[in-house]
Amino acid sequence: MSLLPRRWRLPYVALLIVIGLLLSVSALQAYDMGGGGRPWEPFLWEFSSVLVIGALALGIHALVGRLRGLPWQRQLVAHALALPMFSALHIAGMFGLRFVVYGLVGLSYHPDELPTLLIYEGGKDAVSYISFCLISRGVWMAQAAERARLELAELRLARLADQVQPHFLFNTLNLISSVMYEDVPRADRLLCQLADLLRQTLAAQARAEHTVAEELALVRPFLDLMQARFGPERLVVQIDADAAASECRLPALLLLAPVENAVKHDVARHRGRVTVSVHAERVGERLLLSVSNHGDTAVPEAPPDPEGGLGLRNLRERLTARYGGAAHVEFGPEGGGMRLRVELPCGC
Secondary structure: OOOOHHHHHHHHHHHHHHHHHHHHHHHHHHHEEEOOOHHHHHHHHHHHHHHHHHHHHHHHHHHHHHHHOHHHHHHHHHHHHHHHHHHHHOOOOHHHHHHHHHHHHOOOOOOOOHHHHHHHHHHHHHHHHHHHHHHHHHHHHHHHHHHHHHHHHHHHHHHHHHHHHHHHHHHHHHHOOOOOOHHHHHHHHHHHHHHHHHHHHHHHHHHHHHEEEHHHHHHHHHHHHHHHHHOOOOOEEEEEEOHHHHOOHHHHOOOOOHHHHHHHHHHEEEEEEEEEEEEEEEEEOEEEEEEEEEEEEOOOOOOOOOOOHHHHHHHHHHHHHHHHHOOOEEEEEEEEEEEEEEEEEEEO
């Protein structure tokens, strides 16, 4: 069983038992019609064959895997040598089990003559061997395709994550530049805060994935930076996450771009006060995230992008690459503002 991954061992044994039972029931009918008096014999015959072949099939799978990539001529020679060995081991193991069981119950067992066995069992073994090789080759090809898909997804995730850092940096520098000539000490403080935040985001980006608590540890200083830029009278920040949600894992820097958009597209365009809220909640095995913004009085001078801009497109692509259809994203107006809802598996 060491050739089989742990998660597949029980299903594989169950499959062998089902096959053995089906073959045994079919053989029992012919056995009864022939006047047999020991109903357990067909079960012994079939299960002794199925169990031995089941063990040998794992060896065939490993052999096919090792031969991949070799010239077809070398593969053909290897299989030509392995086939008689497979048949010999099957015959020896199968009849060995039968002799043991018959001996334990005090009965004699008389199989056919060896030449007859080799011809009869050898023909069936050749069909079984070829079938196992074809199935195994299909399994290896599927595994290779899955590995390639995962590697492509990882590369895609890395590319998308790389887009977060420059986008966030350029927009933040643009915000800081607006106060550089009005209040130099204030601009200096903002630049120091930005430098600290960038160090944290670089560390987070290197890990690719971290907890919600670590993600919010990046969102908070960014919003602190924005409050220093706009003033607490213009920007109100609300961040909350329950303890269960804080332990869930998610792609690094997932929320930073949506929070940035909430500030960029709403706080910067409102004349009055805007509240930006970030909420995280765990429901069962699902993680629910939301980023919303609401203006108290004024209406934005220009409506925000209903698609959420580059930040939201990036977020959707990252979630699709990472979770496929298991993640859901909703974005739209709510209560005079905009709200982003994200639902994804809670990986811990």
